[in-house]
Amino acid sequence: MFNSYQRYVEEDLNIENSEKLQPQTNKHIFVQAFNPMLGKMEWKSQPEDYDYQQEVARAAFADMLHDSERNQLYYQGLKSAIEKKRKEGEKVHVLDIGTGTGLLAMMGAKLGADEVTAIEEFAPMYRCAKKIIEANGFGDKIKLIGKRSTRVKVSSENSKIEDEEFDMKERANILVTEVFDTELIGEAAIATFNHAHKFLLTKDCIVVPSEGVMYAQVVNSDVASKWNSLHTICTGNGELGTFSKLEPPSLSSDAESYSLALHDLQLSQLKPELFKPITDPIEVFHFDFNCRDGKPIPLREQTIRQGAVLKSGQCDAIFMWWDISMDLNQVSNRFRRKI
Numbered sequence: 213m214f215n216s217y218q219r220y221v222e223e224d225l226n227i228e229n230s231e232k233l234q235p236q237t238n239k240h241i242f243v244q245a246f247n248p249m250l251g252k253m254e255w256k257s258q259p260e261d262y263d264y265q266q267e268v269a270r271a272a273f274a275d276m277l278h279d280s281e282r283n284q285l286y287y288q289g290l291k292s293a294i295e296k297k298r299k300e301g302e303k304v305h306v307l308d309i310g311t312g313t314g315l316l317a318m319m320g321a322k323l324g325a326d327e328v329t330a331i332e333e334f335a336p337m338y339r340c341a342k343k344i345i346e347a348n349g350f351g352d353k354i355k356l357i358g359k360r361s362t363r364v365k366v367s368s369e370n371s372k373i374e375d376e377e378f379d380m381k382e383r384a385n386i387l388v389t390e391v392f393d394t395e396l397i398g399e400a401a402i403a404t405f406n407h408a409h410k411f412l413l414t415k416d417c418i419v420v421p422s423e424g425v426m427y428a429q430v431v432n433s434d435v436a437s438k439w440n441s442l443h444t445i446c447t448g449n450g451e452l453g454t455f456s457k458l459e460p461p462s463l464s465s466d467a468e469s470y471s472l473a474l475h476d477l478q479l480s481q482l483k484p485e486l487f488k489p490i491t492d493p494i495e496v497f498h499f500d501f502n503c504r505d506g507k508p509i510p511l512r513e514q515t516i517r518q519g520a521v522l523k524s525g526q527c528d529a530i531f532m533w534w535d536i537s538m539d540l541n542q543v544s545n546r547f548r549r550k551i
């Protein structure tokens with residue numbers, strides 16, 4: 213039997229809170245960072261001249277651009293969505309939330325959408341997207357908005373517009389977005405989807421990806437058992453007496469030497485001989501990003517799942533990963549990321 217799993221929500225990513233904390237007299241900026249001790253994102257205050265280039269370099273935008281499998285699946289999913297809307301006789305308005313380099317928005321423009329709106333909250337990335345979109349000749353086609361999507365308003369529905377330049381005129385009928393992390397929803401994705409459905413999208417919109425499924429599998433693995441415990445480290449190559457061993461301190465039998473922190477890795481690169489499944493993969497959560505039932509995605513949910521034991525053995529780790537469905541017509545067309 214599995215323990216319960218709880219969805220991560222956006223309290224700690226709430227940009228409004230960070231701004232409330234900002235001192236009035238001393239100019240500082242807030243930078244989001246992963247705290248490995250707590251296993252979650254938090255905001256850190258930095259001086260105003262903080263070098264954002266490092267943040268952008270570490271944020272793996274280049275990796276995403278080179279992930280051709282991911283990009284092709286997004287392209288196919290978006291193409292199907294645009295064709296469907298065209299067949300239904302609708303004008304196509306694509307919204308890309310979290311545009312990053314502008315990639316998905318430019319796909320929408322290339323696929324002939326009538327209108328494309330791209331939103332990016334991270335200012336250095338917003339500036340980057342602006343340059344990239346213009347350099348690719350889509351400057352007139354894509355409207356780029358530099359704020360968090362949950363602050364964007366549709367002007368036709370608001371009599372009092374605070375900042376007219378930065379709002380959408382109409383709701384979009386296609387949402388394409390990649391606001392996922394290794395835990396799928398850890399970047400406050402649920403709040404982003406719920407807000408978009410309520411304020412930025414038409415009732416009959418198509419969302420790419422349309423759904424996400426999170427899996428868990430209990431495994432026996434000597435390698436995995438070392439990811440969260442102290443073990444001997446060998447340094448040097450033994451020549452000229454450089455070989456040495458760093459032994460962990462000996463602990464009393466009742467002392468805990470384990471950390472329950474998440475360990476991220478590309479699961480598909482872990483050789484099958486390095487683990488033995490104790491259970492089959494078990495579906496833990498299912499998310500309908502289209503909200504077809506008309507209800508918001510729950511912000512908090514717990515689930516208890518039971519799975520048959522395949523063989524006995526020590527349970528060293530629970531592997532978790534997720535799939536997302538890119539194409540409404542081909543639910544099997546899934547993009548997979550690991551935890």
Ligand SMILES: C[S@@+](CC[C@H](N)C(=O)[O-])C[C@H]1O[C@@H](n2cnc3c(N)ncnc32)[C@H](O)[C@@H]1O
Nearest residue numbers: 276310311312331332333334360361390391404
């Ligand atoms: C994983 S990257 C994806 C970049 C790009 N869309 C791609 O597929 O290559 C996610 C981006 O979304 C931005 N982001 C996440 N949530 C957002 C939101 N609610 N509103 C605006 N930007 C958001 C982040 O700052 C980041 O640049």
